[in-house]
Amino acid sequence: MALSGSAVLAIWNGIKPEAEDEFVSWHVREHIPERVGLPGFRRGRRYVAVSGHPKYFNFYETDDTAVLSSPTYVERLNAPTSWTRSVVSNFTDTSRTVCAVSFTHGLGDGAAIMTLQLSTTLPREVFARNLDELSSRLMAEPGIIGAHLLEGDANAGGQATAEKALRDRPDETASWIxxxxxxxxxxxxxxxxxxxxxxxxxAAGASADLRKGLYSLQYSLAQNQVATTLA
Structure with missing residues:
Protein backbone atom coordinates (compact mmCIF):
# COMPACT_ATOMS: atom_id res chain seq x y z
CA MET A 1 0.00 0.00 0.00
CA ALA A 2 1.04 3.62 -0.07
CA LEU A 3 3.42 4.27 2.81
CA SER A 4 1.87 5.36 6.09
CA GLY A 5 3.24 8.59 7.54
CA SER A 6 5.70 11.05 6.06
CA ALA A 7 9.00 9.45 7.13
CA VAL A 8 10.84 6.15 6.92
CA LEU A 9 13.83 4.67 8.73
CA ALA A 10 15.50 2.46 6.09
CA ILE A 11 18.01 -0.16 7.25
CA TRP A 12 20.13 -2.77 5.46
CA ASN A 13 22.28 -5.20 7.42
CA GLY A 14 24.12 -8.47 7.22
CA ILE A 15 24.55 -10.82 10.15
CA LYS A 16 27.36 -13.18 11.08
CA PRO A 17 26.34 -16.75 10.11
CA GLU A 18 26.59 -18.09 13.64
CA ALA A 19 24.09 -15.45 14.87
CA GLU A 20 21.52 -15.64 12.07
CA ASP A 21 18.94 -17.83 13.81
CA GLU A 22 19.10 -15.62 16.88
CA PHE A 23 18.73 -12.51 14.71
CA VAL A 24 15.61 -13.89 12.99
CA SER A 25 13.99 -14.73 16.33
CA TRP A 26 14.99 -11.48 18.05
CA HIS A 27 13.83 -9.29 15.21
CA VAL A 28 10.26 -10.64 15.12
CA ARG A 29 9.79 -11.49 18.79
CA GLU A 30 11.35 -8.44 20.41
CA HIS A 31 12.84 -5.75 18.20
CA ILE A 32 10.18 -4.93 15.62
CA PRO A 33 7.32 -5.12 18.18
CA GLU A 34 9.33 -2.90 20.54
CA ARG A 35 9.98 -0.30 17.85
CA VAL A 36 6.47 -0.31 16.39
CA GLY A 37 5.08 0.10 19.90
CA LEU A 38 6.87 3.45 20.31
CA PRO A 39 4.93 6.71 19.81
CA GLY A 40 4.86 7.82 16.18
CA PHE A 41 5.89 4.46 14.69
CA ARG A 42 3.25 3.06 12.35
CA ARG A 43 4.64 -0.15 10.82
CA GLY A 44 7.79 -2.22 10.46
CA ARG A 45 8.73 -4.69 7.72
CA ARG A 46 11.65 -7.07 7.19
CA TYR A 47 12.86 -8.57 3.91
CA VAL A 48 15.52 -11.12 2.95
CA ALA A 49 17.64 -10.87 -0.19
CA VAL A 50 16.78 -12.74 -3.37
CA SER A 51 19.71 -10.91 -4.93
CA GLY A 52 21.84 -8.05 -3.72
CA HIS A 53 23.75 -7.20 -0.57
CA PRO A 54 23.46 -7.04 2.43
CA LYS A 55 21.19 -9.97 3.18
CA TYR A 56 18.46 -8.13 5.08
CA PHE A 57 16.45 -4.98 4.41
CA ASN A 58 13.96 -3.55 6.86
CA PHE A 59 12.17 -0.28 7.30
CA TYR A 60 9.87 1.55 9.68
CA GLU A 61 7.16 3.99 8.67
CA THR A 62 6.70 6.89 11.10
CA ASP A 63 4.53 9.97 11.49
CA ASP A 64 7.44 12.25 10.53
CA THR A 65 11.23 12.49 10.78
CA ALA A 66 10.98 14.14 14.24
CA VAL A 67 9.83 10.77 15.64
CA LEU A 68 13.25 9.36 14.79
CA SER A 69 15.07 11.89 16.98
CA SER A 70 12.44 12.13 19.71
CA PRO A 71 13.53 11.77 23.37
CA THR A 72 11.50 8.56 23.70
CA TYR A 73 13.18 6.92 20.72
CA VAL A 74 16.70 8.09 21.60
CA GLU A 75 16.18 6.84 25.15
CA ARG A 76 15.35 3.41 23.73
CA LEU A 77 18.48 3.49 21.54
CA ASN A 78 20.57 4.24 24.60
CA ALA A 79 19.08 1.41 26.66
CA PRO A 80 19.32 -1.70 24.48
CA THR A 81 18.03 -4.92 25.99
CA SER A 82 20.45 -7.74 26.72
CA TRP A 83 19.06 -9.62 23.71
CA THR A 84 19.62 -6.55 21.51
CA ARG A 85 23.21 -6.25 22.75
CA SER A 86 23.83 -9.90 21.93
CA VAL A 87 22.40 -9.72 18.40
CA VAL A 88 23.45 -6.26 17.20
CA SER A 89 27.08 -6.93 18.03
CA ASN A 90 26.93 -9.50 15.20
CA PHE A 91 25.62 -7.07 12.56
CA THR A 92 27.71 -6.45 9.43
CA ASP A 93 27.51 -3.96 6.56
CA THR A 94 24.87 -1.81 8.22
CA SER A 95 23.26 1.06 6.33
CA ARG A 96 20.77 3.22 8.24
CA THR A 97 19.08 6.34 6.87
CA VAL A 98 16.33 8.60 8.21
CA CYS A 99 14.23 9.57 5.19
CA ALA A 100 11.40 11.90 4.27
CA VAL A 101 8.80 10.41 1.94
CA SER A 102 8.97 12.33 -1.34
CA PHE A 103 6.11 10.40 -2.93
CA THR A 104 4.30 7.12 -2.39
CA HIS A 105 2.00 5.23 -4.77
CA GLY A 106 0.16 1.94 -4.55
CA LEU A 107 -2.66 -0.09 -3.06
CA GLY A 108 -1.92 -3.17 -0.98
CA ASP A 109 1.39 -4.81 -0.01
CA GLY A 110 3.73 -6.66 -2.34
CA ALA A 111 5.42 -9.97 -1.58
CA ALA A 112 8.72 -8.60 -2.88
CA ILE A 113 10.50 -5.27 -3.11
CA MET A 114 13.29 -3.81 -5.21
CA THR A 115 15.51 -1.34 -3.40
CA LEU A 116 17.48 1.25 -5.36
CA GLN A 117 19.95 3.49 -3.52
CA LEU A 118 20.52 6.51 -5.73
CA SER A 119 22.38 9.78 -5.97
CA THR A 120 22.10 12.65 -8.43
CA THR A 121 23.59 15.98 -9.41
CA LEU A 122 20.17 17.38 -10.34
CA PRO A 123 18.22 19.77 -8.10
CA ARG A 124 16.15 17.71 -5.66
CA GLU A 125 12.80 18.94 -7.03
CA VAL A 126 13.76 18.03 -10.60
CA PHE A 127 15.05 14.58 -9.63
CA ALA A 128 11.94 13.80 -7.57
CA ARG A 129 9.67 14.87 -10.43
CA ASN A 130 11.60 12.75 -12.94
CA LEU A 131 11.36 9.68 -10.68
CA ASP A 132 7.67 10.29 -10.08
CA GLU A 133 7.11 10.21 -13.84
CA LEU A 134 9.20 7.04 -14.16
CA SER A 135 7.33 5.40 -11.28
CA SER A 136 4.00 6.10 -12.95
CA ARG A 137 5.22 4.15 -15.98
CA LEU A 138 6.51 1.32 -13.79
CA MET A 139 3.18 1.07 -11.97
CA ALA A 140 1.52 0.25 -15.29
CA GLU A 141 3.64 -2.91 -15.66
CA PRO A 142 2.00 -6.28 -14.76
CA GLY A 143 2.47 -7.25 -11.13
CA ILE A 144 3.90 -3.91 -9.96
CA ILE A 145 1.82 -2.57 -7.09
CA GLY A 146 3.81 0.16 -5.36
CA ALA A 147 6.54 2.77 -5.85
CA HIS A 148 7.93 5.02 -3.13
CA LEU A 149 10.69 7.63 -3.21
CA LEU A 150 12.58 8.43 0.00
CA GLU A 151 14.94 11.37 0.43
CA GLY A 152 17.71 10.72 2.92
CA ASP A 153 18.30 13.29 5.66
CA ALA A 154 22.05 13.44 6.26
CA ASN A 155 21.54 15.52 9.41
CA ALA A 156 19.13 13.12 11.10
CA GLY A 157 19.91 10.00 13.08
CA GLY A 158 23.64 10.67 13.24
CA GLN A 159 23.92 11.03 17.00
CA ALA A 160 26.03 8.53 18.93
CA THR A 161 23.93 5.98 20.82
CA ALA A 162 24.62 2.88 22.87
CA GLU A 163 22.99 0.70 20.23
CA LYS A 164 25.02 2.22 17.39
CA ALA A 165 28.22 1.57 19.34
CA LEU A 166 27.46 -2.17 19.25
CA ARG A 167 27.85 -2.36 15.47
CA ASP A 168 31.15 -3.22 13.83
CA ARG A 169 31.63 0.11 12.02
CA PRO A 170 29.84 3.44 11.38
CA ASP A 171 26.56 3.10 9.53
CA GLU A 172 26.38 3.91 5.84
CA THR A 173 23.62 6.25 4.60
CA ALA A 174 21.78 6.76 1.31
CA SER A 175 20.98 10.04 -0.45
CA TRP A 176 17.83 8.77 -2.19
CA ILE A 177 16.01 5.43 -2.06
CA ALA A 203 17.80 9.21 -18.08
CA ALA A 204 15.94 10.50 -15.00
CA GLY A 205 19.19 11.86 -13.59
CA ALA A 206 20.47 9.06 -11.35
CA SER A 207 24.24 8.81 -11.10
CA ALA A 208 26.06 5.65 -12.17
CA ASP A 209 26.76 4.53 -8.58
CA LEU A 210 23.26 3.15 -7.94
CA ARG A 211 22.95 0.08 -5.69
CA LYS A 212 20.17 -2.39 -6.40
CA GLY A 213 18.76 -5.21 -4.30
CA LEU A 214 15.82 -7.56 -4.69
CA TYR A 215 14.17 -8.73 -1.47
CA SER A 216 11.33 -11.01 -0.38
CA LEU A 217 9.01 -10.06 2.49
CA GLN A 218 9.46 -12.06 5.69
CA TYR A 219 7.53 -10.12 8.33
CA SER A 220 5.31 -7.07 8.71
CA LEU A 221 3.81 -5.56 11.86
CA ALA A 222 1.57 -2.51 12.18
CA GLN A 223 1.10 -0.30 15.25
CA ASN A 224 -2.56 -1.32 15.67
CA GLN A 225 -1.52 -4.98 15.78
CA VAL A 226 0.87 -4.27 18.64
CA ALA A 227 -1.82 -2.32 20.47
CA THR A 228 -4.28 -5.21 20.05
CA THR A 229 -1.74 -7.71 21.40
CA LEU A 230 -1.03 -5.58 24.46
CA ALA A 231 -4.67 -4.80 25.17
Whole structure:
Protein backbone atom coordinates (compact mmCIF):
# COMPACT_ATOMS: atom_id res chain seq x y z
CA MET A 1 0.00 0.00 0.00
CA ALA A 2 1.04 3.62 -0.07
CA LEU A 3 3.42 4.27 2.81
CA SER A 4 1.87 5.36 6.09
CA GLY A 5 3.24 8.59 7.54
CA SER A 6 5.70 11.05 6.06
CA ALA A 7 9.00 9.45 7.13
CA VAL A 8 10.84 6.15 6.92
CA LEU A 9 13.83 4.67 8.73
CA ALA A 10 15.50 2.46 6.09
CA ILE A 11 18.01 -0.16 7.25
CA TRP A 12 20.13 -2.77 5.46
CA ASN A 13 22.28 -5.20 7.42
CA GLY A 14 24.12 -8.47 7.22
CA ILE A 15 24.55 -10.82 10.15
CA LYS A 16 27.36 -13.18 11.08
CA PRO A 17 26.34 -16.75 10.11
CA GLU A 18 26.59 -18.09 13.64
CA ALA A 19 24.09 -15.45 14.87
CA GLU A 20 21.52 -15.64 12.07
CA ASP A 21 18.94 -17.83 13.81
CA GLU A 22 19.10 -15.62 16.88
CA PHE A 23 18.73 -12.51 14.71
CA VAL A 24 15.61 -13.89 12.99
CA SER A 25 13.99 -14.73 16.33
CA TRP A 26 14.99 -11.48 18.05
CA HIS A 27 13.83 -9.29 15.21
CA VAL A 28 10.26 -10.64 15.12
CA ARG A 29 9.79 -11.49 18.79
CA GLU A 30 11.35 -8.44 20.41
CA HIS A 31 12.84 -5.75 18.20
CA ILE A 32 10.18 -4.93 15.62
CA PRO A 33 7.32 -5.12 18.18
CA GLU A 34 9.33 -2.90 20.54
CA ARG A 35 9.98 -0.30 17.85
CA VAL A 36 6.47 -0.31 16.39
CA GLY A 37 5.08 0.10 19.90
CA LEU A 38 6.87 3.45 20.31
CA PRO A 39 4.93 6.71 19.81
CA GLY A 40 4.86 7.82 16.18
CA PHE A 41 5.89 4.46 14.69
CA ARG A 42 3.25 3.06 12.35
CA ARG A 43 4.64 -0.15 10.82
CA GLY A 44 7.79 -2.22 10.46
CA ARG A 45 8.73 -4.69 7.72
CA ARG A 46 11.65 -7.07 7.19
CA TYR A 47 12.86 -8.57 3.91
CA VAL A 48 15.52 -11.12 2.95
CA ALA A 49 17.64 -10.87 -0.19
CA VAL A 50 16.78 -12.74 -3.37
CA SER A 51 19.71 -10.91 -4.93
CA GLY A 52 21.84 -8.05 -3.72
CA HIS A 53 23.75 -7.20 -0.57
CA PRO A 54 23.46 -7.04 2.43
CA LYS A 55 21.19 -9.97 3.18
CA TYR A 56 18.46 -8.13 5.08
CA PHE A 57 16.45 -4.98 4.41
CA ASN A 58 13.96 -3.55 6.86
CA PHE A 59 12.17 -0.28 7.30
CA TYR A 60 9.87 1.55 9.68
CA GLU A 61 7.16 3.99 8.67
CA THR A 62 6.70 6.89 11.10
CA ASP A 63 4.53 9.97 11.49
CA ASP A 64 7.44 12.25 10.53
CA THR A 65 11.23 12.49 10.78
CA ALA A 66 10.98 14.14 14.24
CA VAL A 67 9.83 10.77 15.64
CA LEU A 68 13.25 9.36 14.79
CA SER A 69 15.07 11.89 16.98
CA SER A 70 12.44 12.13 19.71
CA PRO A 71 13.53 11.77 23.37
CA THR A 72 11.50 8.56 23.70
CA TYR A 73 13.18 6.92 20.72
CA VAL A 74 16.70 8.09 21.60
CA GLU A 75 16.18 6.84 25.15
CA ARG A 76 15.35 3.41 23.73
CA LEU A 77 18.48 3.49 21.54
CA ASN A 78 20.57 4.24 24.60
CA ALA A 79 19.08 1.41 26.66
CA PRO A 80 19.32 -1.70 24.48
CA THR A 81 18.03 -4.92 25.99
CA SER A 82 20.45 -7.74 26.72
CA TRP A 83 19.06 -9.62 23.71
CA THR A 84 19.62 -6.55 21.51
CA ARG A 85 23.21 -6.25 22.75
CA SER A 86 23.83 -9.90 21.93
CA VAL A 87 22.40 -9.72 18.40
CA VAL A 88 23.45 -6.26 17.20
CA SER A 89 27.08 -6.93 18.03
CA ASN A 90 26.93 -9.50 15.20
CA PHE A 91 25.62 -7.07 12.56
CA THR A 92 27.71 -6.45 9.43
CA ASP A 93 27.51 -3.96 6.56
CA THR A 94 24.87 -1.81 8.22
CA SER A 95 23.26 1.06 6.33
CA ARG A 96 20.77 3.22 8.24
CA THR A 97 19.08 6.34 6.87
CA VAL A 98 16.33 8.60 8.21
CA CYS A 99 14.23 9.57 5.19
CA ALA A 100 11.40 11.90 4.27
CA VAL A 101 8.80 10.41 1.94
CA SER A 102 8.97 12.33 -1.34
CA PHE A 103 6.11 10.40 -2.93
CA THR A 104 4.30 7.12 -2.39
CA HIS A 105 2.00 5.23 -4.77
CA GLY A 106 0.16 1.94 -4.55
CA LEU A 107 -2.66 -0.09 -3.06
CA GLY A 108 -1.92 -3.17 -0.98
CA ASP A 109 1.39 -4.81 -0.01
CA GLY A 110 3.73 -6.66 -2.34
CA ALA A 111 5.42 -9.97 -1.58
CA ALA A 112 8.72 -8.60 -2.88
CA ILE A 113 10.50 -5.27 -3.11
CA MET A 114 13.29 -3.81 -5.21
CA THR A 115 15.51 -1.34 -3.40
CA LEU A 116 17.48 1.25 -5.36
CA GLN A 117 19.95 3.49 -3.52
CA LEU A 118 20.52 6.51 -5.73
CA SER A 119 22.38 9.78 -5.97
CA THR A 120 22.10 12.65 -8.43
CA THR A 121 23.59 15.98 -9.41
CA LEU A 122 20.17 17.38 -10.34
CA PRO A 123 18.22 19.77 -8.10
CA ARG A 124 16.15 17.71 -5.66
CA GLU A 125 12.80 18.94 -7.03
CA VAL A 126 13.76 18.03 -10.60
CA PHE A 127 15.05 14.58 -9.63
CA ALA A 128 11.94 13.80 -7.57
CA ARG A 129 9.67 14.87 -10.43
CA ASN A 130 11.60 12.75 -12.94
CA LEU A 131 11.36 9.68 -10.68
CA ASP A 132 7.67 10.29 -10.08
CA GLU A 133 7.11 10.21 -13.84
CA LEU A 134 9.20 7.04 -14.16
CA SER A 135 7.33 5.40 -11.28
CA SER A 136 4.00 6.10 -12.95
CA ARG A 137 5.22 4.15 -15.98
CA LEU A 138 6.51 1.32 -13.79
CA MET A 139 3.18 1.07 -11.97
CA ALA A 140 1.52 0.25 -15.29
CA GLU A 141 3.64 -2.91 -15.66
CA PRO A 142 2.00 -6.28 -14.76
CA GLY A 143 2.47 -7.25 -11.13
CA ILE A 144 3.90 -3.91 -9.96
CA ILE A 145 1.82 -2.57 -7.09
CA GLY A 146 3.81 0.16 -5.36
CA ALA A 147 6.54 2.77 -5.85
CA HIS A 148 7.93 5.02 -3.13
CA LEU A 149 10.69 7.63 -3.21
CA LEU A 150 12.58 8.43 0.00
CA GLU A 151 14.94 11.37 0.43
CA GLY A 152 17.71 10.72 2.92
CA ASP A 153 18.30 13.29 5.66
CA ALA A 154 22.05 13.44 6.26
CA ASN A 155 21.54 15.52 9.41
CA ALA A 156 19.13 13.12 11.10
CA GLY A 157 19.91 10.00 13.08
CA GLY A 158 23.64 10.67 13.24
CA GLN A 159 23.92 11.03 17.00
CA ALA A 160 26.03 8.53 18.93
CA THR A 161 23.93 5.98 20.82
CA ALA A 162 24.62 2.88 22.87
CA GLU A 163 22.99 0.70 20.23
CA LYS A 164 25.02 2.22 17.39
CA ALA A 165 28.22 1.57 19.34
CA LEU A 166 27.46 -2.17 19.25
CA ARG A 167 27.85 -2.36 15.47
CA ASP A 168 31.15 -3.22 13.83
CA ARG A 169 31.63 0.11 12.02
CA PRO A 170 29.84 3.44 11.38
CA ASP A 171 26.56 3.10 9.53
CA GLU A 172 26.38 3.91 5.84
CA THR A 173 23.62 6.25 4.60
CA ALA A 174 21.78 6.76 1.31
CA SER A 175 20.98 10.04 -0.45
CA TRP A 176 17.83 8.77 -2.19
CA ILE A 177 16.01 5.43 -2.06
CA UNK A 178 13.45 4.22 -4.59
CA UNK A 179 11.35 1.24 -3.45
CA UNK A 180 9.33 -0.73 -5.99
CA UNK A 181 6.87 -3.35 -4.71
CA UNK A 182 5.66 -6.31 -6.75
CA UNK A 183 3.62 -9.47 -6.45
CA UNK A 184 6.83 -11.51 -6.67
CA UNK A 185 10.55 -11.14 -7.23
CA UNK A 186 10.34 -12.39 -10.82
CA UNK A 187 8.08 -9.51 -11.87
CA UNK A 188 10.45 -7.01 -10.29
CA UNK A 189 13.52 -8.56 -11.88
CA UNK A 190 11.81 -8.32 -15.27
CA UNK A 191 11.74 -4.51 -14.95
CA UNK A 192 15.48 -4.41 -15.50
CA UNK A 193 15.59 -6.88 -18.39
CA UNK A 194 18.53 -5.93 -20.60
CA UNK A 195 19.24 -2.98 -18.31
CA UNK A 196 16.02 -1.15 -19.20
CA UNK A 197 15.38 0.13 -15.67
CA UNK A 198 18.99 1.15 -15.16
CA UNK A 199 18.87 3.12 -18.42
CA UNK A 200 15.59 4.77 -17.40
CA UNK A 201 17.04 5.79 -14.03
CA UNK A 202 20.09 7.27 -15.75
CA ALA A 203 17.80 9.21 -18.08
CA ALA A 204 15.94 10.50 -15.00
CA GLY A 205 19.19 11.86 -13.59
CA ALA A 206 20.47 9.06 -11.35
CA SER A 207 24.24 8.81 -11.10
CA ALA A 208 26.06 5.65 -12.17
CA ASP A 209 26.76 4.53 -8.58
CA LEU A 210 23.26 3.15 -7.94
CA ARG A 211 22.95 0.08 -5.69
CA LYS A 212 20.17 -2.39 -6.40
CA GLY A 213 18.76 -5.21 -4.30
CA LEU A 214 15.82 -7.56 -4.69
CA TYR A 215 14.17 -8.73 -1.47
CA SER A 216 11.33 -11.01 -0.38
CA LEU A 217 9.01 -10.06 2.49
CA GLN A 218 9.46 -12.06 5.69
CA TYR A 219 7.53 -10.12 8.33
CA SER A 220 5.31 -7.07 8.71
CA LEU A 221 3.81 -5.56 11.86
CA ALA A 222 1.57 -2.51 12.18
CA GLN A 223 1.10 -0.30 15.25
CA ASN A 224 -2.56 -1.32 15.67
CA GLN A 225 -1.52 -4.98 15.78
CA VAL A 226 0.87 -4.27 18.64
CA ALA A 227 -1.82 -2.32 20.47
CA THR A 228 -4.28 -5.21 20.05
CA THR A 229 -1.74 -7.71 21.40
CA LEU A 230 -1.03 -5.58 24.46
CA ALA A 231 -4.67 -4.80 25.17
Missing amino acids: LLIEGVDAERLAALDHDGLLSDALA
